[in-house]
Amino acid sequence: MQSQRLLLNEFFLTVQGKAFRQAEIAVGSRDDAMDIVQDAMIQLARKYSDKEKEWPFLFHRILQNRIRDWFRKRKVRSIFTWWDQLKDTDENDRIDDNSPSPEENKHHEDTRKEISTALQKLPYRQQQAFLLRSWWGYSVSETASIMNCAEGSVKTHYSRASQKLKQLLGESML
Amino acid sequence: MTDKNSINQNLKKRINQQLDKEVDKAEIELAEQFSAARQRALNSAHERRSRPLWPAPAWLTGAVATLLILATAVLLIPSRQMNSEHFDSLVVFIENDDIEMLENELEFYIWLETEELSEKS
Numbered sequence: 096m097q098s099q100r101l102l103l104n105e106f107f108l109t110v111q112g113k114a115f116r117q118a119e120i121a122v123g124s125r126d127d128a129m130d131i132v133q134d135a136m137i138q139l140a141r142k143y144s145d146k147e148k149e150w151p152f153l154f155h156r157i158l159q160n161r162i163r164d165w166f167r168k169r170k171v172r173s174i175f176t177w178w179d180q181l182k183d184t185d186e187n188d189r190i191d192d193n194s195p196s197p198e199e200n201k202h203h204e205d206t207r208k209e210i211s212t213a214l215q216k217l218p219y220r221q222q223q224a225f226l227l228r229s230w231w232g233y234s235v236s237e238t239a240s241i242m243n244c245a246e247g248s249v250k251t252h253y254s255r256a257s258q259k260l261k262q263l264l265g266e267s268m269l
Numbered sequence: 270m271t272d273k274n275s276i277n278q279n280l281k282k283r284i285n286q287q288l289d290k291e292v293d294k295a296e297i298e299l300a301e302q303f304s305a306a307r308q309r310a311l312n313s314a315h316e317r318r319s320r321p322l323w324p325a326p327a328w329l330t331g332a333v334a335t336l337l338i339l340a341t342a343v344l345l346i347p348s349r350q351m352n353s354e355h356f357d358s359l360v361v362f363i364e365n366d367d368i369e370m371l372e373n374e375l376e377f378y379i380w381l382e383t384e385e386l387s388e389k390s
Contacts, residue, residue: 111294136310
């Protein structure tokens with residue numbers, strides 16, 4: 096039991112950073128991204144702690160569901176109140192504000208912002224398909240399982256995301 | 270086509286490198302929060318294991334309830350059949366008894382009449 100706990104902790108250590116960044120790009124808020132990652136970890140530990148081989152797939156599936164839940168909740172909130180829109184603006188401002196550090200040069204910071212902005216501009220499905228395929232390195236079929244959609248949809252999302260990113264970043268990054 | 274692919278690959282590589290740098294930075298900045306999140310998750314796994322058997326899960330409760338209903342139904346239906354069979358036998362028994370009683374009475378009345386006649390004579 097103790098060894099299982101150690102293995103699970105090790106697994107969380109390997110995925111936590113990337114999962115956090117993926118969620119942050121999707122929802123545009125550090126706090127919410129941390130909550131999403133924590134919820135995904137808790138659900139994995141609670142329900143699937145004995146399915147060690149399936150942890151990566153299950154974790155990504157849960158993470159995707161949590162991000163979708165976040166969008167649903169925000170949609171419901173925004174129906175009832177316009178106040179939420181102001182909050183979103185605050186969150187986006189906060190993301191921009193929290194990155195600059197003295198040791199980073201301006202060029203590096205500009206590139207970081209450019210990439211983040213470009214990824215955030217992508218529609219959600221395209222964005223997640225791109226991150227799962229290109230950054231995490233999952234195959235088309237694995238990505239389709241994680242995103243709960245057809246392989247053809249993954250190919251389309253990924254291709255469109257690549258084209259759009261090339262349009263947005265191509266000139267400055269190449 | 271190859272140039273186009275290599276441009277795409279180069280772009281993706283740059284994006285991945287940049288994202289990896291951001292992850293490294295976040296791991297340092299948010300180390301405490303990540304640690305707290307992991308601990309909560311690991312503790313919740315422990316909670317699940319140490320959860321008592323009762324209250325039983327819904328499917329188990331449902332299964333037990335269904336079994337009880339089936340058992341009651343099975344036990345009740347034969348008992349009804351037995352009752353009706355018993356009732357039928359009882360009727361037959363009573364009917365038979367009545368006939369016997371009538372036969373006995375008839376014998377009695379015949380005997381009585383015979384006795385009365387013999388006295389008169």
